[in-house]
Amino acid sequence: MTPSLEVSGLAYAYPDGTQALFGVNVTIGKGERVALLGPNGAGKTTFVLHLNGILHGGAGTVRVGGLTVDPADRATLQEIRRRVGIVFQDPDDQLFMPTVREDVAFGPANLGVTGAELERRVEHALERVGMLHVADRPPQHLSFGQRRRVAVATVLAMEPEILVLDEPSSNLDPAGRRELAEILTGLEVTMLMVTHDLPYAAELCPRSLILSDGVIVADGPTAELLSDEPLMRAHRLELPYGFDPRAIARR
Amino acid sequence: MDGLGRLHRPGDTPVHRLPPQCKLVATGAFVLAVVSTPREAVWAFAVHAALLAVVAAIARVPPHFVLRRMTIEIPFVAFAALLPFVAQGPRVEALGVPLSESGLWAAWNILAKASLGTAASILLAATTEPRQLLVGLERLRLPSLLVQIAAFMIRYADVIVGEMRRMRTARAARGFQARDVRAARVLARSAGALFLRSYERGERVHLAMLSRGYQGRMPVLHEAAATGRQWAAAAAPPALAALVAVAAWVAAWMVR
Structure with missing residues (x-):
């Protein structure tokens, strides 16, 4: 089966000369849930913006469901952006339309979906995150947790090959965290979760990657990586007080 | 409200x-x-x-x-x-x-x-x-760019006012009071910071729009x-x- 995501030899330097990625190799199979861990400034966001061709121009290739990201080819790029659904960290950046319904419709409408099919997609996506009842409200009137869930729906409506979440648990209260976790585990979609919330990664993702200084330094079962103290310390990853990854591994 | x-x-x-x-x-x-x-x-x-x-x-x-x-x-x-x-x-x-x-x-x-x-x-x-x-x-065929600008203004007015309020609280928490003309320097800096923050937000919103297939035209959602x-x-x-x-x-x- 074609993997959902194949990244090979990805390198990138910002226009000011700062090198952010030094040859990243990642393969994610269909239906996998993978966490991308790394300290601040490791290049996580830079990596994410390469997945749908927003950043490009360095070395290496990115293939999504077998399709190569080529920024020069506008038609393929549109298809790539359908296949890679990115949920950004701040839902206020992601929800820019006047109502929730219109925001969820924005993506599929750009892909040419109209009429009853568009309506169906919007309602289905909102239903999957349990937010159908706020469809006609303006996003700014929702709670932060609700906005985060609607942001997930805006991407689900595009029926992506891979869902990419940038710090999905940030700024959520414990109940909001748990609700989002329940929704995410219930979705049958390939998932890449960028985070430094290690317990959340342990809870949601069987496999983890560690990105540090622009390269992947570890790739393996999440509980195993989190239990490897020297590795964690070397890459500024710290478990919260009282959290024991071995307890998760035994579960 | x-x-x-x-x-x-x-x-x-x-x-x-x-x-x-x-x-x-x-x-x-x-x-x-x-x-x-x-x-x-x-x-x-x-x-x-x-x-x-x-x-x-x-x-x-x-x-x-x-x-x-x-x-x-x-x-x-x-x-x-x-x-x-x-x-x-x-x-x-x-x-x-x-x-x-x-x-x-x-x-x-x-x-x-x-x-x-x-x-x-x-x-x-x-x-x-x-x-x-x-x-x-939009239905009266006003140029879509103008409607978009107005729509973003309505959507983000609260977000920017919220940011402004937080900056004011942060200034007050450190003992700042706008008493006379000398305060203008501080307020002007705050206004500049607010502008930069809003500008950066604009860039992030644009990225989010591109990620969902935006190609310079808002999709037409209300034809009635x-x-x-x-x-x-x-x-x-x-x-x-x-x-x-x-x-x-x-x-x-x-x-x-």
Whole structure:
């Protein structure tokens, strides 16, 4: 089966000369849930913006469901952006339309979906995150947790090959965290979760990657990586007080 | 509640239900009719005001709701109050103060027309959600870029005001008080920081839009035409106002 995501030899330097990625190799199979861990400034966001061709121009290739990201080819790029659904960290950046319904419709409408099919997609996506009842409200009137869930729906409506979440648990209260976790585990979609919330990664993702200084330094079962103290310390990853990854591994 | 929302008064009256594009055109036409009414025809302005009162009654918008929001015009009409003192021409005495006759008429003209226009706009805003106003503009084929800018303004006004408030709290928490002109330097820096933050947010929003397939055009999500009856209903007040304006001109011409 074609993997959902194949990244090979990805390198990138910002226009000011700062090198952010030094040859990243990642393969994610269909239906996998993978966490991308790394300290601040490791290049996580830079990596994410390469997945749908927003950043490009360095070395290496990115293939999504077998399709190569080529920024020069506008038609393929549109298809790539359908296949890679990115949920950004701040839902206020992601929800820019006047109502929730219109925001969820924005993506599929750009892909040419109209009429009853568009309506169906919007309602289905909102239903999957349990937010159908706020469809006609303006996003700014929702709670932060609700906005985060609607942001997930805006991407689900595009029926992506891979869902990419940038710090999905940030700024959520414990109940909001748990609700989002329940929704995410219930979705049958390939998932890449960028985070430094290690317990959340342990809870949601069987496999983890560690990105540090622009390269992947570890790739393996999440509980195993989190239990490897020297590795964690070397890459500024710290478990919260009282959290024991071995307890998760035994579960 | 946000600033823009305060103008809106939710309801389910025939006026609320009219499609927004009809109400926009009707308001514009009404204001045109008011502006073209000769200023000497005081009775005509009374009829215009009565027309608005009828619309307000149908929309169940109480008079104090409109009157309180009309204070917004005060800075704009304030200078009209000066005209009777500074204008040239024959004078009339009022309480011993000589006032210019043409200045009085000019002041009345500005005051009456501005007030009627403001009241009409407030009625439009009271019966139409900000969101719906944009839909109306879109359906009236206003350039989509302008509608987009207005839509983003409505969406992000609260976010930016929230950021501004947090910055003010942070300044106050460190003992800052705007006492005199020396505070301007600090406030100017804050304004600059706010601008930068908003600019960066704009960039992030743009990235999020690109990620969902934005190619420079907003998708058309509301294509709904108004029926002939809805147009006719919306046209009634401005049509009557136009008749009044014409009648006022004819009357003025016959007197001469």
